[in-house]
Amino acid sequence: MKPSLFFLPFLLFLLTTQTQSISSATTDDFIYDIAGKKVDKNSPYYIGPVNGGGIKLSNSKCPVHVIQDPKKADSFEFVLNAAKEQFLRISYPLGVSIDLTKSNGKCKESSFLKIDDMESKPPANFIRSGGLFNTPVSCFQLVKYPKPTNAKVASYLLQLCPSVCGAGPSRCFNISSSVHKGIKYLGASGTPLELVFKKASA
Template sequence: MNPTLLSCTLFLVFIITIGTEAASGDVVYDVTGEKVLDNVPYYIGPVVWANGGGIKLNDTKNNTKVCPFYVVQDPAEVNVGGQFSFTLIAKQEYLLTSRILGIDSGYPESSCDQSTFWQIPDPEAKAPSNLITTGGSFDSSETCFQVLDYPKPTSSKVHSYMLQHCPSLCGSGPDHTCFNVSIYEEKGVRYLVSSGTPFEFVFQKVIK
């Protein structure tokens, strides 16, 4: 083979390899090390189940029924919480970090007729006015989230992640501003909100 042609071929192979490795680094993994599937139900909960269980929906606030629902952390360590699907706007086979997505709660048995997608109408507000609820429209600024690798993982044995709400990536809100999803406790209930230290969590696939 011509030396110049050989050099070009090796260069192309090198570029393709680097691109493949970079793309694979964006894939999200569950607690077993398997790739998280796009638009498939998963439980999400803390790395260490010492301060509560998994994330779920709550249909009451201050002993009053609400619709849409609030997204909260189950107080019981043994409970895995509810089932949630993470759906990329640009659909892929596997969930990827730093990509725009919507989070769907499915359709729990209830008389509430609101949408099941997570939303934050006013992420710049202070708690408790920035609590995450259901009732959003898919692919809108209110439901615009992304999954990121947790910057300082609690454990090196599992892949842990954090959520951000990024309304500007879906058409409105402060430019290039994303809000960390964290925990806000009020009267013993641990709500998810759009401010504070990010909530570190792991994915656990729902086994049917």
């Protein structure tokens, strides 16, 4: 069952309960969730825009796309290219994995996210399932959001960096949202998303 998530109440909780732990994010290169804890590669996380809502999977058959929703969020997992690392770090290449059982269709393709043509226009540059780990079209990284909405909140920008994992464009593409047929899809064009993370319940 998908949880009802509103990241704004979430952030209000954060601002009243946590200030010291987030400040540590300025002294190292780890990625932190809204509870001030390091994001672990072995745990699922909800992802949400800092200004509210959540990130979820489209309710369609394969390929499954990633969309922005005002009320709901699905969990995602991160797989690090650096196998010995336990926690996510700034600018470290990683794969993003999804639970395809959440799709209404019987999807048998890979659970890793990818962007087939990041230099194209929507909808060809939308994030979708079917990627392969440690390949250019599935080579993501997280960086600190350049101008955070709130200094007390650790927020990040997700990027696709093809050349880090092989051949492809040498620049990184900010993961953004754009509206297509009334739905906000995540892809390589549109408004860059300022993202925060919440650890999902086991």
